[in-house]
Amino acid sequence: MLQVIPGTHWVSCPRVLQPVAVGNKTLTDYTHICGRELIAEIRELAEPLQGHRVAHISATAFGGGVSEILYTLVPLMRDVGLDCEWQVIYGREEFFNATKLMHNALQGAPQDLSEEQWAIWRRYGEINARELSDGWDVCLVHDPQPAALCQLVPEKAKGWVWRCHIDLSTPNQDTIAQLLPYIEIYPHSLFHMDNYVPDGMGGEVHVVPPAIDPLTPKNMALSPEDGAFVCGQFGIDVDRPLICQVSRFDPWKDPLGVIDSYRLVKETMPEVQLALVGSMASDDPEGWDFFNATIAHADGDPDIHILNNFNNVGAIEVNAFQSHSDVLIQKSTREGFGLTVSEAIWKGRPFIGGDVGGIPLQIEDGVTGYLVSSVERCAERTLEILRDPELGRSLGRRGKEHVRAHFLTPRYLRDYLKIFNALREA
Numbered sequence: 260m261l262q263v264i265p266g267t268h269w270v271s272c273p274r275v276l277q278p279v280a281v282g283n284k285t286l287t288d289y290t291h292i293c294g295r296e297l298i299a300e301i302r303e304l305a306e307p308l309q310g311h312r313v314a315h316i317s318a319t320a321f322g323g324g325v326s327e328i329l330y331t332l333v334p335l336m337r338d339v340g341l342d343c344e345w346q347v348i349y350g351r352e353e354f355f356n357a358t359k360l361m362h363n364a365l366q367g368a369p370q371d372l373s374e375e376q377w378a379i380w381r382r383y384g385e386i387n388a389r390e391l392s393d394g395w396d397v398c399l400v401h402d403p404q405p406a407a408l409c410q411l412v413p414e415k416a417k418g419w420v421w422r423c424h425i426d427l428s429t430p431n432q433d434t435i436a437q438l439l440p441y442i443e444i445y446p447h448s449l450f451h452m453d454n455y456v457p458d459g460m461g462g463e464v465h466v467v468p469p470a471i472d473p474l475t476p477k478n479m480a481l482s483p484e485d486g487a488f489v490c491g492q493f494g495i496d497v498d499r500p501l502i503c504q505v506s507r508f509d510p511w512k513d514p515l516g517v518i519d520s521y522r523l524v525k526e527t528m529p530e531v532q533l534a535l536v537g538s539m540a541s542d543d544p545e546g547w548d549f550f551n552a553t554i555a556h557a558d559g560d561p562d563i564h565i566l567n568n569f570n571n572v573g574a575i576e577v578n579a580f581q582s583h584s585d586v587l588i589q590k591s592t593r594e595g596f597g598l599t600v601s602e603a604i605w606k607g608r609p610f611i612g613g614d615v616g617g618i619p620l621q622i623e624d625g626v627t628g629y630l631v632s633s634v635e636r637c638a639e640r641t642l643e644i645l646r647d648p649e650l651g652r653s654l655g656r657r658g659k660e661h662v663r664a665h666f667l668t669p670r671y672l673r674d675y676l677k678i679f680n681a682l683r684e685a
């Protein structure tokens with residue numbers, strides 16, 4: 260659809276929220292992984308919610324953790340009887356530049372949005388609020404980009420929920436102060452951790468971590484042969500040790516620190532290789548600059564493989580890299596939750612993560628993986644694991660059971676259904 264935006268030129272992007280097509284999933288398929296009890300509890304909670312109209316609203320359908328979660332959660336909500344949709348808000352580059360800055364500031368970066376950028380954020384909020392259809396039982400708004408909706412058009416849904424996926428533990432004070440009036444009014448909100456809940460938050464606050472889907476191509480069981488075969492196609496020497504980090508090219512994920520750590524490991528173990536696998540998200544304009552900075556930092560080292568979704572690295576390839584690597588790293592310096600952590604340990608591989616944000620929720624240091632706070636420590640732990648494969652196997656085995664108990668999607672679905680029931684009864 261072509262239309263004119265006043266004061267600008269013709270664009271081919273329609274100014275409406277875009278519904279996202281998701282596949283089908285069946286809750287019963289998860290029984291053997293999560294147990295009958297949880298599945299029965301979910302069915303019971305879903306009983307009073309049959310035909311309930313639920314809209315998930317997010318900023319992008321591609322790249323990053325939110326879209327990863329919704330491709331599973333939305334089909335499962337449908338499977339248990341909810342009339343559930345996922346819609347992506349309308350936004351142009353000026354909006355995503357502002358929201359990326361907001362994201363960084365909310366995670367502690369010193370630069371707040373300018374007055375003009377706040378105005379841009381509000382203007383797009385108004386466009387999306389106007390275009391949002393009405394009659395929803397629950398409107399579930401993800402992250403700050405669409406957060407203004409509840410304040411702008413409260414009448415369009417009976418119940419409103421705000422889901423925060425980022426680390427708000429040390430936000431830029433100016434930024435959180437500007438955002439707070441829009442989020443405090445949600446009757447229910449969800450945060451990954453207690454210390455992410457900003458002061459002044461109203462309504463009912465739930466501390467609920469997200470989860471991964473064990474049955475997606477990214478997380479399903481892959482044989483060692485298949486994992487090695489796929490990695491081999493990307494130039495990895497499958498007979499030499501491989502360290503890998505899977506994540507967006509973002510300063511908070513610290514791929515440059517991963518390269519520095521790899522270099523320290525290589526001083527004692529020259530045969531080691533590194534893969535940095537990162538998808539580029541459509542709402543992340545900084546991504547390409549940082550991708551180029553990462554390539555520059557690698558400085559042509561043939562044993563550093565920097566791959567992204569434009570090199571055909573999709574879900575199955577991420578699975579292959581996670582299943583095949585000898586050590587998986589998520590050396591973040593800020594991390595809302597870090598789905599890549601649960602994804603990695605679900606593969607039963609040894610894991611080293613930054614001791615920040617949601618990573619310690621998933622990793623008990625020395626039991627299900629290692630937590631580190633410096634390049635040097637990361638290198639030391641990597642060498643320990645590479646030198647002692649049995650150590651890596653036992654960390655991986657325990658890590659996998661921890662994920663099974665706490666971080667698989669059916670548990671997350673149950674937590675949402677409880678909130679929807681609470682809203683229904685309110």
Ligand code: UDP
Pocket residue numbers: 322323324325327477505506507536537538539567568572573574577596597598599600602
């Ligand atoms: N991801 C991917 N391909 C990549 C890099 C990342 O599919 O090349 C996925 C990753 O597997 C995970 C999600 O993107 O499911 C990232 O979520 P996470 O919570 O780790 O971080 P976020 O990007 O939301 O900050």
